[in-house]
Amino acid sequence: MLDLMTAHAHSEVLVGREADLAVLRDALKRIRHAEPTTVLIGGEAGVGKTRLVEEFCRGLAGDPVRILTGHCLELGEEGLPFAPFAAALRDLVRADGTEILGGREREFARLLPELGPTPEPGDARRGLLFESVGALLDTLSREHPVVLILEDLHWADRSTRDLIGFLVRSARAPQLLLVGTYRTDELHRGHPLRPFLAELDRVRGVQRHEVDRLDREGTAELLTQLLGVEPRPPTVDAVNERAQGNPFFIVQFATAADPACADIPTSLRDLLLSRVDLLPEPAQRVLRVAAVGGTAFGHELLTRVAGMDEGTLESALRAIVAAQLIVVDPDGGYEFRHALVREAVHDDLLPGEHARLHARYAEVVEADPGLVAAGRAAAEVAHHWHAARDHPRALVAAKRAADEAGRRFAFGEQARLLDRVLELWEDVPDAGALLGIEHLDLLEEAALVAIDWGDHLRALSLTRAALGDLDAEAEPLRAARLLIRRVKLLRTMGKSDGADECREAHRLLGLAPPGATRVRLLADLAHVGAALDGDWVTEVAREAIAAAADEGDLATQVAAEVAYGEVCAGRAMPGDVLSTMYAAADRARAAGDLPSLAHALVNISDALFEVGRYEESAAAAAEGVPDADRVGVSRTTGVFLLANLAEALIALGRWDEADARLAEAARHDPPGTLGLPWLRLRAKLRLARGRDTAGALVHSAGTWLGKPFLHAENRLCIQNLRVLLALDAAADPAAALEIAHAAVLEPAVTQRPRYAWPLLASAARVAATVPGGDDLSRCVRRAADGLPTDYPAARAFAAQVAALLDSGEQRWQAAVDAWRADGHRYELATALLGLAESQAHDRAAAAESLTEAQAIADALGAVPVFDAAETLARRLGVRAPAAPAAAGTEILTAREREVLRLVAQGQSNSRIAASLYISPKTASVHVSRIIAKLEVANRVEAAAVAHRLGLLAED
16 A cells, blocks of 8 residues: 555644644653553554654653654565564664674564574564563663653554564563554454454553544645635535545645545545455445445445345445545444545546436335435435436436425525526526526526525626616516515625615615515615615614514514614614514514514623623524524524624633634634635734734735725724734734824725714824824824714723823823723723733732733633733832732633533533633533643543642632
């Protein structure tokens, strides 16, 4: 088999293996206490066993640890005996000379012929060799710990296995760590390593550990390391789906120009097919049939499609399973061990064979839909007829599958299927008659689904085509609907505010007859018009409510009230319209209208945040996230909910949770400006934490400022980020002044006070810290004088701006008090810094302010604030200790102490992950790090430490 570690790309950083490294580090701790240990590391080819061991050894650089390495050779039972031991011994002799052998050259000549004549073979001599190897390792390990690494044990000969068994059972050198690696996918039922591993499992000090594939986050991190830039979520998803977390496969795709769409590289394809070529012909034929059916398939479906007698089929399947190409799943079906093997086999089909087998699958599933997973028959049939190039059947099947996907809110799948229907329309002469719809109906349906899914570029093209084919005066409702959708798309793309389209849609709705459809369109028009200036949009919202009351339909009333609440939220005080928003949400719950409920919760959480009710804001947003996922709008409404949730969590000081929610929003890859809420929040969070990656996010958001249209909220937030980044860089004072001055002059400053106040505070910081900021100070004062301070955050920002522009202890104390009242933890820490500086005359008071600021910064991970507090403490000559940790846990981070408390409560990794809004893999990494740092053996001992140190008292 080809060597699996010959990829062209290479990552210097080991990704997603902290828990695996912890296993080896724990084993090393045990041998330091004279407890001989063996770790047997298994995993499929390419999963990174060797890379893991290399990283472990690299971490031992500078330690007095001797590392010996040997590899087994792919020569089978007749190969060179003791190959890995010979390689390790040869390196040892080269480094230390033959004196290291202690006069046993004659015995070691069986491993290294260059040492002298080889002794006569025989059991006695073999025993002497084993004793000599054991004695050598014993001698070496008494001086320093010894790590003996034996790679590729699946190729080990009988003699090598016997010597390993002797060392593990009998020799037991005091400070010897024996690490063996082997490929689990090589261990067929009759493989000699299987019983050997089972025997070793019963020996004290032997630990088996399997290296798993990377999860999606690991795939994303590895791609980032390989590509040098953070890949887009669709690229990560595509590579993750194809490579299935195998690092070697991920590396192979990373070398392609487009990793998401690349063909399997030729060298990798040859590698994947090498085992297939070893199968008998009947088994290869069955494997080709199975590959057409997908990654997972049932026995009965395969039987009907293959058309073989049961005995021949079972014999072929047994050979395929033995070759580790497919595995039996718990439900009695089969699954390819790796999706890329299926892809390679499928791509290797001849054209005629390809069409024939796909057609056969389509016929069989059509005849008996129960042969595939529930709800998947329509999609399977559509896929197979399309692959078989039977266009009429593919057209009808694709439309049927699209309708089924829509009923399941699977808008992404529905959009792809409708695109296929549109592609096939021109190839099927009587397409309209076969489907029973007009082409215009199909265009509009496809555009609507594309919007729901979030593919707005595609939706804009479809909407343009539909409007071009439509007589608006004859069908005013349809024309208005398409115009409203066009406005949404233009806004999302930053191309236009859509004012002309909004007014034309309103005119057309005036021509339309009364009815529920007209009410919903009026409500939708009010929703999209909320961003426009003028009173007419408020009148549209009132018109919608009045029309809904005339209809007497609960669903239409809900839609109208949600729209009215949103319109008022942009023009009235948030607290004044919350009751209307809550009523709309209650009606949506009662009606089971999940899309309207999710939409209402976006507005509610946003309004609650503005009035400083952060806990309630987070709860409202969190309630809506599952509903958005359930009805398939996770890329649109769901992203707003996640961003609102993260914004509230940031204010509450729960930054790790917020970052996890923002990462979730990013994975949805929302289109256009829908991606700005999570992007600007993550950029601000990384700036506050001092992360190097913040600049790239700010620049990415800043590109939207050049668009012809951008909502005032987004403009102000992006300008604020640019000011914060300029402050953070601080290398070019003139540039910082210029950026801040341009930001303050934005016309949007007077339109949205909620987003203007943070910008003015940042600009005031520039004016206060950068020389020559007098003109900027005057601009900030003028802007601040015209803004209202109706809610706690606004009052706190106003106080902070005043303190920055006219520093003094009394002003800074007012800012601190205002932020305490509001509850925003980070802003309180920054205000405490300003207060401490103003208290230079009173060292005790300054130390108290700095201590609190550092405690908050430490808990948040806000490194710049923490460092600034330390610097100020030195300058003022005061001591500002960081927040004290429980004695004995100073080496743990705040997050690790939090995890340790949950471990002490007996929570599993999955429960810890759910409690802290992190992935189970991340929870596992935290637990492994805690065990390593506390130098305990397991979770139970870690929990005992937590109890002993009183960490649970905080609960």
